[in-house]
Amino acid sequence: MTGAANTNGIDDGLGTLQTPCLLLDRRKLAANLAGMQTQVSRHGVAFRPHLKTAKSIDVARMAMTSPSGPATVSTLKEAEYFAERGVTDLTYAVGIAPNKLDRVGEIRRRWKADLAVVLDSLVQAEAVAAWSRASGDRLPVFIEVDPDGHRSGVKPGNAELLRGIGERLAQGATLRGVLLHAGESYGLSDPEALAQAAEGERKAALQAAETLRAAGFECPVVSVGSTPTARHARHLDGITEVRAGVYMFGDLVQAGIGSCAVEDICVSVLATVIGHQPEKGWIITDAGWMAMSRDRGTASQAVDQGYGIVCDRLGHAYADVIVAQANQEHGVLAVRKGSSAALPDLPVGSLVRILPNHACATAAQYDRYHVIDGEGCASTVWERINGW
Amino acid sequence: MTGAANTNGIDDGLGTLQTPCLLLDRRKLAANLAGMQTQVSRHGVAFRPHLKTAKSIDVARMAMTSPSGPATVSTLKEAEYFAERGVTDLTYAVGIAPNKLDRVGEIRRRWKADLAVVLDSLVQAEAVAAWSRASGDRLPVFIEVDPDGHRSGVKPGNAELLRGIGERLAQGATLRGVLLHAGESYGLSDPEALAQAAEGERKAALQAAETLRAAGFECPVVSVGSTPTARHARHLDGITEVRAGVYMFGDLVQAGIGSCAVEDICVSVLATVIGHQPEKGWIITDAGWMAMSRDRGTASQAVDQGYGIVCDRLGHAYADVIVAQANQEHGVLAVRKGSSAALPDLPVGSLVRILPNHACATAAQYDRYHVIDGEGCASTVWERINGW
Structure with a gap:
């Protein structure tokens, strides 16, 4: 397994890489x-892939429906x-x-980017409207709505706050729509529960959008998404776009949820x-x-994968071998507790691939x-x- | 708390930084x-700080006893x-x-660096000796010795393996000494247990060094170290150098062990x-x-600090406020469970500092x-x- 060639005797190019x-x-x-x-696309909605996982223009160009997007980002550096x-x-x-x-304004100006922002409070809406008036750039804004108590967002039934934000945004900015992320879905694994999470996300989105529209605000975009709910939604009536990110690569957490198969995971660490x-x-590697x-x-799922599943150089998983422990620059490969599988014979210098949790x-x-x-x-x- | 000035009305320069x-x-x-x-220095031994935590030449120059070292690194990029x-x-x-x-050879040649390597097996010793013969560069080598079953290293009592490695290294390379890391000390917190871990590390080092010397090998350097054992060692007779790294910054894990005080932690995330x-x-920040x-x-210590302790802009900790949850780019600040402390009043735009676990x-x-x-x-x- 060592050196330039893999077990098939073919030079796979991996032998010349510096690991990890x-x-x-x-x-x-x-x-x-x-x-x-x-x-x-079976739901007939737009797709706005989230680039926070890949952070790579090459991956983005494969994932987006056009070279200019649409796309979602998680940082202004992205x-x-x-x-x-x-x-x-x-x-x-x-x-x-x-x-x-x-x-934000500099990105919009310099690259003529239609960069929209997200908020969920009156104070943010006032600040954005004031900034828009001062700069002469009417910022497009999504009101974040909270479908499941996971994190941020206005409660979908809080009509007063939704209208209040809409009113403040109208003083200079542009209300583009509502945006939701059913983050609690990452804690599920049952397909029926995931379909219900997707439906809850959809209903919360429509409730908020309808509240805004009933108050006279245009709400052209209704944006939902997470990899699990995007996968498990039965229908998306009333939704205009879906966002998802980690689906591109897949990982062991997503496999544990049932959002991908272990074999679908396309990133691995060469060690x-x-x-x-x-x-x-124990087998010690240089991937800690x-x-x-x-x-x-x-660790909180049905199957704890340690710091990752260990595969051979070709990417095929060894039965029940995981990264059982890790220090900063040392990984400890071992057979999963309770398994009778054999530890593979991997001499010093052997290359392995490790599938990540996240x-x-x-x-x-x-x-x-x-x-x-x-x-x-x-x-x-x-x-x-x-x-x- | 927002804007350019802190609560003292002094411009601390933090208001212009992009967070996190x-x-x-x-x-x-x-x-x-x-x-x-x-x-x-009270033990009269050399100090070889580990630069893996800081990875910064500016910090290194403050930490090292001379501009050329000695120093320890965890990657060849360092x-x-x-x-x-x-x-x-x-x-x-x-x-x-x-x-x-x-x-390794290129680093030694290009920058005339005295870069030593570490190993714990016959096969590595043979490879290093063969490389040394082929390149004409006698690599300096430490035999790693395992004082506590934490990770890598030859058992200190395994005289046969120590001598075997010594013999193979003698075919081209240079045996510089033995190197140990009492990594299990990170799981301790009692000062007496930490002093015992340091003594165990010292004794294992001497046992291995004496085995090598008795077999006729020079073993000039006897190197031990971890931040907890370096702090708690009562004496280091027979040891020639100590290594430690995370002590430079300190963190909540080290504070939990008792290797530093929370007030000593010198790195924080501005959010x-x-x-x-x-x-x-909940207060939501942009530091996920x-x-x-x-x-x-x-999480495995007596006090679980979540994803970190929350401090005000000046670096003073709020009573019992931690980063209770985190998503990729969202941190959730909350009062620690079971505490009756009040959540501070931190409007949107406020700056906080967060002390890290690690x-x-x-x-x-x-x-x-x-x-x-x-x-x-x-x-x-x-x-x-x-x-x-």
């Missing part, structure tokens, strides 16, 4: 993208990066802070075996938590993807960004 | 460095970064993989309030897990430090590196 590094299987990525596009590369139809889907409005502790049943991220999202968190530890095609050759590097 | 960002309090850093240097900046006395303290030897869910007792890292190291993991989410002096002005930026 992040592999991206382009064929699996394309299949994941096509799968979600099929799911969303907005800058993508706008500079021609993605100009953008929603920044994290509640806007007044001290970020100048930066090198650097030692053994035979009496403990810095390479995997500290995400332990599967694609967003793991990918954020890297500044590039090494792109592979199925089991084939790694030859292409795609940049990605991090930070704010 | 990482603050580094230079005065606290200097005190942490001086404290450890005092602890180590070795390259520091060697290029004049730090040439380096130990790469993660087990060496044969496919990394050419990169902006972006919303509220009053009926839940991407800004804090996914590290939940205090300085290494949190700092790795950033490419720079914004340096502050006590409560004073943030004016200096120090770069840091990430990745491999």
Whole structure:
């Protein structure tokens, strides 16, 4: 398994990479993208992929329905990066802070980007309207609505607050619509419960939109989304667009929810075996938590995957072998507790691939993807960004 | 609390920063460095600070006993970064993989760096000796010894393996000494238990060094270290150098162990309030897990700090307010469960500082430090590196 060639005797290009590094299987990525596009298009709604997982223009161009978007971002640094590369139809889907409005304005001006912001309070609406009046740039705004108590957003039944925000926005800004994220769906795994979460998200969106429209506000866009609810929605009547992000890559948390199969996960960390502790049943690699991220999202699921599932160099999972522990630059591979599976024979220098718990968190530890095609050759590097 | 000025009416420079960002309090850093240097020098041993936490030449120059080192690194990218900046006395303290030897050799050649590697197996020793013969560069090597079953290393009583590695290294490479890391100490908190862990680390080091010396191998360096054991060692007779890293910054995990006080922690994440869910007792900020890292190291300690302790803009902790939950770009501030403390009044736009669970993991989410002096002005930026 060591050296330049894999077990098939074919040079897969992996032997020359410095580990740990992040592999991206382009064929699996394309299949994941096509799968979600099929799911969303059967509902007859627009699709605004969330670029927070990939943070890569190359992945974005494969995922978006046009080179200019639509797309969703989670930071203004993403907005800058993508706008500079021609993605100009953008929603920044994290509640806007007044001290970020100048930066939003600069992105809109410099790259002629239609960058919309999100808010859920009177004070934000006043700040955005005041900024719009002062700058002469009527900012497009979504009111965030909370479908499930997960995080931010106006309660869909809080008509007074919805109308109050609408009134304040009307003093200079543009109300573009309502935006929801059914974040509680990440804690589910039953398909029926997920379909109900999607329906709850849809109904909350319509309730808020109808409240605004009844008060005389235009509310052209009704935007919902999370990877689990986008997958499990039975219908999306009244919704105009869907957002989702982690579906692009998939990960073990999504597999635990039932939003993808383990075989669909298209990102993996390439690691090198650097030692053994035979009496403990441990194989030590150079991919510790810095390479995997500290995400332990599967710890609260039915199957705890440690810091990730261990696959051979070709990407095929070893039965019941996981990254059982991790230090900063050391990963400890071991057979899952309670399993009678054998630890594979992996001498020092062997390459393994590790499937991550959480694609967003793991990918954020890297500044590039090494792109592979199925089991084939790694030859292409795609940049990605991090930070704010 | 919003805008350019803090509550004292003084412009602290924080109002112009884009959040989330990482603050580094230079005065606290200097005190942490001086404290450890005092602890180590009372034992009369050399100090080789570990640069894996800071990954910054500016911090390194404050921490090292000379501009060229000694220092420890956890990745070859750190070795390259520091060697290029004049730090040439380096130990790469993660087990060496044969496919990394050419990169090690290039760092040694290009920057005339005395970069040593670490290993714990016959196969690695053979590979290093063979590489040394082929390249004409006698690599300096530490045999890693395992004092406490934490991770890697030869058992200190395994004389046969120690001698076998020594013999193989003698075929081209240079045995520089033994290196230990009492990683289990991170799970302790009782000072007596920590002193015992330090003594166990010391005894294991001497046992291995004496085995090698009795077999005729020179073993000039006996290197031990972890922040908890470096702090709690009662004496270090026979040890020649100590390594430690996270002590520079401190963090909530170290405070939980008793290796620092919460007030000593010199890194914090500056965040902006972006919303509220009053009926839940939540304040939402723009510092989610991407800004804090996914590290939940205090979850297994006596006091679970969530994703971090919340402080005001000046760095003073609010009583019992923690980051109770985090999504990718959202942090949820709340009063700790069971506490009757009041949630502070923090309108949208307020700045808060958050003390991290794990300085290494949190700092790795950033490419720079914004340096502050006590409560004073943030004016200096120090770069840091990430990745491999």
